[in-house]
Amino acid sequence: MNLQDDAPLSTSKAREADRAEQELADPKGDNLVGRSVTINRPREELYAFWRDFSNLPRFMDNIERVDVKDARTSHWVVKAPGGKTVEWDAVVTEERPGEVLAWTSSEDADVPNSGRIEFRDAIGRGTVVTATIAYDPPAGFIGKVIAKIFQREPAIQARRDLRRFKQLMETGEVATAARTHKQLEEEQG
Secondary structure, eight states, X not given: OOOOOXXXXXXXXXXXHHHHHHHSSSOXXXXXXXXXXXXXXXXXXXXXXXXXXXXXXXXXXXXXXXEEOSSXXXXXXXXXXXXXXXXXXXXXXXXXXXXXXXXXXOTTOSSOEEEEEEEEEETTTEEEEEEEEEXXXXXXXXXXHHHHHTTOOHHHHXXXXXXXXXXXXXXXXXXXXSOOHHHXXXXXX
């Protein structure tokens, strides 16, 4: 029996991490992050939801908005540490509906990045969604440390975002652990 490993190539202990980076059409960034999650929904449905980039802020905590310019180009506004934002245009570099969506940032991006989302059938369990992202943090190593302190580091965010995507697609909502600050103010006010 041939068992397929659901782990992203970028986390492999073998030389598979090199292959993961090679699969990015135009790798931008020295930091490679890979995460996978199994979601109990058909891959075509998950792909269609993700492909509508305006849906991404619904489950990606750091994304303020994604403005779709045309079928291949979008403009991203993302929260950064210290209440700031970073912005870039992204171009779709590979698209196989229901299977793969890859992108790369424009040359003038605040955070150079590229990535790939793969949707693969998990027989009897739904779909394995794998995100592989290469990026360069603003301000280099110091920026990466600051982002980690503020929980804005892409490796942390990728895990959380995929977990929220799973919740949203399986239940229709993203669970929260507690009342928001705004809700608390409204109750006290």
